[in-house]
Amino acid sequence: MKLIKQTGLIVFLIGLSIFTASIFTGSFSLTQSELDTFIQEKGYKSEVIKAELTKAIVTEEDLNIFEFSSNVRNAFEISNKHYDALIAKYSAEKNWSKKGAQYQYKIFGKPHSLSFALAKKAGKGFATENTGLLWLLTFGFGIIGALMYIVPDVILLGKPGIKNNGIFLNAATNRGWIGWFAFLFLVSFYILLYFYPDFIVNWVYLVDPISTSISGNPASQWFLYGFLYCTVMTVMAVRMYIKYRHNKYQILRTTSVLFFQIVFAFLIPEILVRFEKPWYDFKNVFPLDYDFFFKWNLEELLSSGSFGLFILVWGIVLTVVVVPVMVYFFGKRWYCSWVCGCGGLAETLGDPYRQLSSKTLLSWRFERIIIHTVLIFVLVMTGFALYTFFYGANQVLGIQTQTIQDIYGFLIGSIFAGVIGTGFYPIFGNRVWCRFGCPLAAYLGFIQRFKSRFRITTNGGQCISCGNCSTYCEQGIDVRAYAQKGENIVRSSCVGCGICSAVCPRGVLKLENGPEDGRINPTEILLGNDIDLMNLVNKK
Amino acid sequence: MEHIVIIGNGISGVTAARHIRKNSDKEITIVSAETDYFFSRTALMYVYMGHLKFEHTQPYESWFWKKNRISLKKGYVSKVNSSLNEIEFSNGEKLGYDKLIIATGSKPNKFGWPGQDLNGVMGMYHKQDLDTLEKYAPDNKTCKRAVIVGGGLIGIELAEMLHSRNIPVTFLVREQSFWDGVLPKGESEMINREIINNHIDLRLGVNLKEIKSDAVGNVKSIVIAENGEEIECSVVGLTAGVSPNVDFLRDSELEIGSGVKVNRFLETNLTDIYAIGDCAEQYEAIGSRRPVEAVWYTGRMMGETVAQTICGNKIEYKPGHWFNSAKFIDIEYQTYGWVWAQTRENEARFYWEHTDGTKCIHLNYDKNTREFIGINNFGIRMRHEFFDRILTEKRTVDYVLEHLADANFDPEFYKLHEQEIVAKFNSENDTNIQLKKKSWKRIFSKSL
Numbered sequence: 009m010k011l012i013k014q015t016g017l018i019v020f021l022i023g024l025s026i027f028t029a030s031i032f033t034g035s036f037s038l039t040q041s042e043l044d045t046f047i048q049e050k051g052y053k054s055e056v057i058k059a060e061l062t063k064a065i066v067t068e069e070d071l072n073i074f075e076f077s078s079n080v081r082n083a084f085e086i087s088n089k090h091y092d093a094l095i096a097k098y099s100a101e102k103n104w105s106k107k108g109a110q111y112q113y114k115i116f117g118k119p120h121s122l123s124f125a126l127a128k129k130a131g132k133g134f135a136t137e138n139t140g141l142l143w144l145l146t147f148g149f150g151i152i153g154a155l156m157y158i159v160p161d162v163i164l165l166g167k168p169g170i171k172n173n174g175i176f177l178n179a180a181t182n183r184g185w186i187g188w189f190a191f192l193f194l195v196s197f198y199i200l201l202y203f204y205p206d207f208i209v210n211w212v213y214l215v216d217p218i219s220t221s222i223s224g225n226p227a228s229q230w231f232l233y234g235f236l237y238c239t240v241m242t243v244m245a246v247r248m249y250i251k252y253r254h255n256k257y258q259i260l261r262t263t264s265v266l267f268f269q270i271v272f273a274f275l276i277p278e279i280l281v282r283f284e285k286p287w288y289d290f291k292n293v294f295p296l297d298y299d300f301f302f303k304w305n306l307e308e309l310l311s312s313g314s315f316g317l318f319i320l321v322w323g324i325v326l327t328v329v330v331v332p333v334m335v336y337f338f339g340k341r342w343y344c345s346w347v348c349g350c351g352g353l354a355e356t357l358g359d360p361y362r363q364l365s366s367k368t369l370l371s372w373r374f375e376r377i378i379i380h381t382v383l384i385f386v387l388v389m390t391g392f393a394l395y396t397f398f399y400g401a402n403q404v405l406g407i408q409t410q411t412i413q414d415i416y417g418f419l420i421g422s423i424f425a426g427v428i429g430t431g432f433y434p435i436f437g438n439r440v441w442c443r444f445g446c447p448l449a450a451y452l453g454f455i456q457r458f459k460s461r462f463r464i465t466t467n468g469g470q471c472i473s474c475g476n477c478s479t480y481c482e483q484g485i486d487v488r489a490y491a492q493k494g495e496n497i498v499r500s501s502c503v504g505c506g507i508c509s510a511v512c513p514r515g516v517l518k519l520e521n522g523p524e525d526g527r528i529n530p531t532e533i534l535l536g537n538d539i540d541l542m543n544l545v546n547k548k
Numbered sequence: 549m550e551h552i553v554i555i556g557n558g559i560s561g562v563t564a565a566r567h568i569r570k571n572s573d574k575e576i577t578i579v580s581a582e583t584d585y586f587f588s589r590t591a592l593m594y595v596y597m598g599h600l601k602f603e604h605t606q607p608y609e610s611w612f613w614k615k616n617r618i619s620l621k622k623g624y625v626s627k628v629n630s631s632l633n634e635i636e637f638s639n640g641e642k643l644g645y646d647k648l649i650i651a652t653g654s655k656p657n658k659f660g661w662p663g664q665d666l667n668g669v670m671g672m673y674h675k676q677d678l679d680t681l682e683k684y685a686p687d688n689k690t691c692k693r694a695v696i697v698g699g700g701l702i703g704i705e706l707a708e709m710l711h712s713r714n715i716p717v718t719f720l721v722r723e724q725s726f727w728d729g730v731l732p733k734g735e736s737e738m739i740n741r742e743i744i745n746n747h748i749d750l751r752l753g754v755n756l757k758e759i760k761s762d763a764v765g766n767v768k769s770i771v772i773a774e775n776g777e778e779i780e781c782s783v784v785g786l787t788a789g790v791s792p793n794v795d796f797l798r799d800s801e802l803e804i805g806s807g808v809k810v811n812r813f814l815e816t817n818l819t820d821i822y823a824i825g826d827c828a829e830q831y832e833a834i835g836s837r838r839p840v841e842a843v844w845y846t847g848r849m850m851g852e853t854v855a856q857t858i859c860g861n862k863i864e865y866k867p868g869h870w871f872n873s874a875k876f877i878d879i880e881y882q883t884y885g886w887v888w889a890q891t892r893e894n895e896a897r898f899y900w901e902h903t904d905g906t907k908c909i910h911l912n913y914d915k916n917t918r919e920f921i922g923i924n925n926f927g928i929r930m931r932h933e934f935f936d937r938i939l940t941e942k943r944t945v946d947y948v949l950e951h952l953a954d955a956n957f958d959p960e961f962y963k964l965h966e967q968e969i970v971a972k973f974n975s976e977n978d979t980n981i982q983l984k985k986k987s988w989k990r991i992f993s994k995s996l
Binding site (some may be wrong): 174176257283473492513519539 | 570594601604607746820845848852861864867868869873875878931932936957961962
C-alpha cells in the first residue's frame with residue numbers, strides 16, 4: 009500500500025512537471041493570410057497594425073511564447089501610440105473633428121489578452137500536434153498519480169474515525185517547506201491565469217477538444233480554469249470521502265459541492281453556449297457575481313430573448329428572495345458549504361489546510377472591517393453601474409463607472425478572490441476569501457446572525473476544552489470558547505462546514521436548525537452544576 | 549483589596565480565578581510550576597499525535613490574563629505557612645495571601661515498582677510528561693516497543709498516541725477485562741475488541757513486576773508478575789491511576805487524607821484556605837460520587853462554586869446529575885446518571901449493541917419503580933440536557949425510550965438506531981413502547 013502511495017506521488021509530480029514545462033515548448037507564428045483573416049474578424053481599423061503584426065509574427069523563425077507575446081504586444085503598442093500621437097496633434101491644433109475620428113483606430117484591451125487571442129491561433133509544436141498525448145502526460149498522470157496517493161488510505165488510515173494524525177508534524181500541512189512551494193505554485197498559477205494568459209496558451213490547447221465537444225467552441229483560459237477546477241475538486245473529493253467516511257454530513261456535503269460545481273458552474277454554462285444562449289452559472293449569486301448588473305451583461309441578457317430575461321429575473325430573485333429564505337431555514341451553510349464554487353474548492357483542495365486559519369481576536373477585528381468594506385464597495389459600484397445603464401452617463405459624481413468596475417475586478421475579483429483566495433491556502437488556510445472578502449458572505453452572515461434557525465448546539469457541560477474545534481475551524485472562530493461555556497454558536501462567519509463537530513472527541517457540537525427562541529443563549533455556569541447556581545448566574 | 553492566591557493553573561484554579569474576577573475586583577494571582585499559561589490537559593495527547601500544536605491547547609490568548617488583571621506566577625510552591633498567611637517557593641521566595649485556593653491537581657500513581665524511576669519511564673499527566681515522551685518515543689526507530697501499565701482512561705489514550713506513530717504497544721491491564729471496575733461486561737468487551745483491532749498487544753489480568761535497566765539507566769525491558777515474561781521496550785507509561793498532588797502539604801497544618809480534606813463549602817480545616825479539583829477530598833462523599841473526584845468537569849464546577857463563596861455568596865458545592873465522557877481510540881463514550889459495572893439489587897438493565905460491535909447503549913433503571921437511573925452510550929452521541937432533565941424529573945425508562953429520538957445528538961444525516969433499540973427493549977420486556985417522533989418543542993422547552 010505504501011508503495012502505491014509513493015509511486016503515485018512520483019507519477020503526480022512527473023505530470024505536474026511536464027505540465028509546467030510545456031509552457032516553454034512550441035513555436036508561434038502565423039502565415040500572412042491567417043493574420044489577414046484574424047484582423048478582419050476582429051475588425052481592427054488601424055492602418056498600422058497589419059504591418060506591425062506582420063513584422064512581429066509572420067515569420068519562419070521559431071518564436072517561443074514569450075518572444076511571440078513580446079512582439080505582439082509591441083506591435084499593438086506601436087499602433088496605439090501612432091494614433092495617440094495624432095490625437096495629441098489634433099488636440100493641440102484644436103481640430104476636434106479630426107481628433108474624434110482617430111479613436112476608432114485605437115485597439116482596446118489588455119495587452120496580454122490581445123496577445124492571447126493571437127497566440128491561440130498561432131501555436132505549433134507538441135501541444136498542438138499531440139494534444140491528446142500531452143493531456144495524458146499532464147492531466148492523466150496528475151489524476152492517476154493523485155488517486156494512487158489518496159486511495160490506499162482507505163486501508164492505511166484504519167477504521168472510520170477522526171483522521172488528523174501528523175497534520176502538524178508534516179511539512180505539507182503545517183506551513184513547512186512543502187506548503188510554501190505549494191503556495192508559490194498556486195499564486196503563480198493565478199497570476200498567469202489572470203494577467204498573463206498568453207504565456208499559458210499551451211495549457212489551453214490541452215483542453216480544446218473537451219471544450220469543442222461541449223460548447224462547440226475552442227477553449228479560452230477560463231475553460232481551462234473551469235476544467236482544472238472540476239478535476240481538482242473531484243480528485244480531492246475522493247480524499248474527503250475516505251477521510252471523513254465516519255461522518256455522513258461530510259459525505260453528502262462534499263457530493264453536493266461537487267455536483268454544483270461540475271453541473272452548474274461548468275457543464276450547463278458551456279451547453280448554453282452551444283445553444284447560442286449566454287454563458288451563465290445559475291448558482292452564482294450577486295454580489296459574489298459582481299458583474300451581473302454591469303452594462304455589458306444587462307445588455308447581453310436583454311438581447312437574448314426570453315431566456316436572457318429569465319436569467320435576469322432568476323439572478324434578482326436568487327439574491328433578494330432565495331438567499332434570505334434559505335438562510336432563515338438552514339443558515340449560511342446552504343450556500344457556502346453546499347453550493348458555492350469557492351466553498352467547494354475550499355472544502356476539497358483546501359481540506360488539508362483548514363487548521364492554518366488564524367484564530368486570534370485581532371484577525372476577527374480585521375475580518376469584520378474588511379469584509380464589510382468589500383460589501384459596501386460592491387454595492388456602490390453596482391449603484392454606479394445601474395445609473396450608467398439607465399441614464400447612459402459614463403460617470404457618476406465625477407468617477408468613471410468603467411474605472412470603478414476595473415478597480416473592483418482587478419483588486420477584488422482577481423487578486424483577492426483568486427490569487428489570495430486560493431493561492432494562500434497552504435499558508436493562511438482555505439477560506440481567506442470567504443472569511444475576509446466575499447460580499448455575499450457578509451450578506452448571508454447578517455441574516456444568519458439576526459434572523460435564522462441555524463445554530464451549533466454545544467452539548468451541555470461535556471466540553472473538555474481540548475481545542476480541536478477551534479483549531480480545525482476554517483473561519484477562525486473560537487468554537488471552544490462557546491463550547492466550554494455550553495453556549496450556542498451563532499456567528500455570521502460560520503459557514504456550517506461541520507468539521508468542528510466531526511473532529512470533536514467528545515461529541516459536544518451539533519449543527520442544527522431549531523426554533524428561533526433561545527437560539528442565542530449566553531451561559532456562564534455549565535450544566536451539571538448546582539441547578540440553583542445555574543439559575544442565579546445564567547439568568548443575570 | 550483582598551489578595552486571592554491560587555496554587556495551580558489547571559481548569560479548577562483558572563475557573564475559580566475567572567469567576568472571582570467576574571464578581572469582584574479582588575487581587576488574583578495564579579501560581580504554577582508546570583506552564584506559563586493555562587492549557588487543557590485533556591488535549592496533550594493530540595499534540596503528540598500531531599492534531600494540535602501545544603499553543604492550540606491554551607483556551608485563552610496570552611493577553612487575556614493581563615486584560616483581566618489576573619497575575620500569573622511561575623514557581624514551585626514548597627510550603628504553605630498558614631499561620632503567616634503566606635506560601636513559600638522552592639527558591640526561597642514568599643507570597644502573602646488573604647485567601648488561598650489549593651488547586652494542584654493529581655499526580656500519576658507509582659506503586660514502588662523496581663525501576664519506576666528509570667529514563668524512559670513516565671506518567672502521562674503533565675506537560676513535562678509529553679516532552680519526555682517526545683524525547684524517548686519520537687518514532688518507531690527510536691522506540692521499538694512501549695509498554696503501558698494500567699488499563700484506564702489515560703492508559704488507553706497513551707496507547708492511541710503511540711499507535712498514531714506506529715510504535716508497537718503492549719498494554720498491561722490488571723483487570724480481567726478493560727476498565728471493568730467502571731464498565732459493565734458488554735461495554736468492557738467492546739473496548740477490548742477495539743484495542744485489539746487496532747493492533748495493540750492487550751494483556752488482561754496481568755501485573756507489572758519490575759522494570760529492568762540497561763547499562764546507563766535507560767529502560768530495557770519489563771517483567772510481568774504472573775508468568776515472569778520479559779518484554780523488551782524502551783518506554784514505559786505508568787497509567788495506573790492518579791492521586792491528589794498534595795505531598796508538599798503533608799507537613800503543614802492542613803488536614804490531609806489522600807487529598808486535602810474539605811467540607812461542602814470547599815473549605816479546608818484552616819480558615820481562608822480552600823481546595824478544589826482533583827486535589828480535594830470531601831469529608832463525606834456526595835451522593836454516589838467518590839470523595840476525590842478526579843474529573844475535568846467536577847474541577848470546573850468546584851471552581852465555579854468556590855468563586856461564589858469567596859465573593860461573598862457562600863454556597864455549597866452541589867454537583868447536579870453525574871455525567872462523564874471519554875474516547876476509546878475511535879469509540880466515543882458518554883454517560884449520564886449511574887450505570888454501575890455490577891447490577892445492584894434494585895436495578896434492572898437493558899443492553900443494545902449494534903451488529904458492527906462499535907456502538908451500544910446500556911440503560912439502568914429501578915426494577916420496581918422503573919425510574920431511570922443512568923445510561924452508557926458508546927458510538928452514539930446523546931444530548932446532555934435531555935438526560936439531565938430526565939433525571940431531574942425522575943422519569944421512567946419507558947419515558948426515556950419513548951422520547952429517545954429527542955435524545956440523539958449525532959450530526960445530521962447519520963443513521964438513527966432508536967427504532968431498533970426500542971424494538972429490542974419491547975421484545976425483551978414484553979412492553980409496547982411507541983417511539984415518538986423527535987420534537988423541537990420538547991427538546992428546547994427548557995431553554996427559555
